[in-house]
Amino acid sequence: KAGVTQTPRYLIKTRGQQVTLSCSPISGHRSVSWYQQTPGQGLQFLFEYFSETQRNKGNFPGRFSGRQFSNSRSEMNVSTLELGDSALYLCASSTQTGATEAFFGQGTRLTVV
């Protein structure tokens, strides 16, 4: 059974640009959540999607957005990139919404220069 796949693994962008990250969950999983990991702030929750609907949202500015498709694949978009957006972005998939174990992808390392 394939795991959670995140693409691309590495990305370098310039300040002011926008970026789209992709996450393909484990087959059959309908819940996808996104986290930002930085040395200073640790792991912070961005948002969660379940059946194409955003169920929860963390405390991030509106520049951070996401969506989920009918096949449960999810994308997150960051517009007007800032240097502080440099981070490892992790996607996690789960079979359902509600507390249950989540399976994480290897992440996308975004560097903003």
Added chain:
Amino acid sequence: AQSVTQPDIHITVSEGASLELRCNYSYGATPYLFWYVQSPGQGLQLLLKYFSGDTLVQGIKGFEAEFKRSQSSFNLRKPSVHWSDAAEYFCAVGADTGNQFYFGTGTSLTVIP
């Protein structure tokens, strides 16, 4: 508000020695508790989880954790550490309303031969 505290930023142990990583949580309802491990440049792997029932839970790689409600703790233990256990360990509490986790700041484990 939900929060997780991992008081030890970094721990060094000798190979073969026992290990205990501390975790304290704050959560209004019954907590769903997790321990994840992260190797450099990788995503998070679930070690074990506690939802209810027996307060001593067994996980993968020989790890176990004990839930103590009176102390709001969920400490991770291993009787004999292997060099391959060197990694970053994260304690997390899961919200019961979604696939959303609140992570501690992590404990970095170094294993010396």
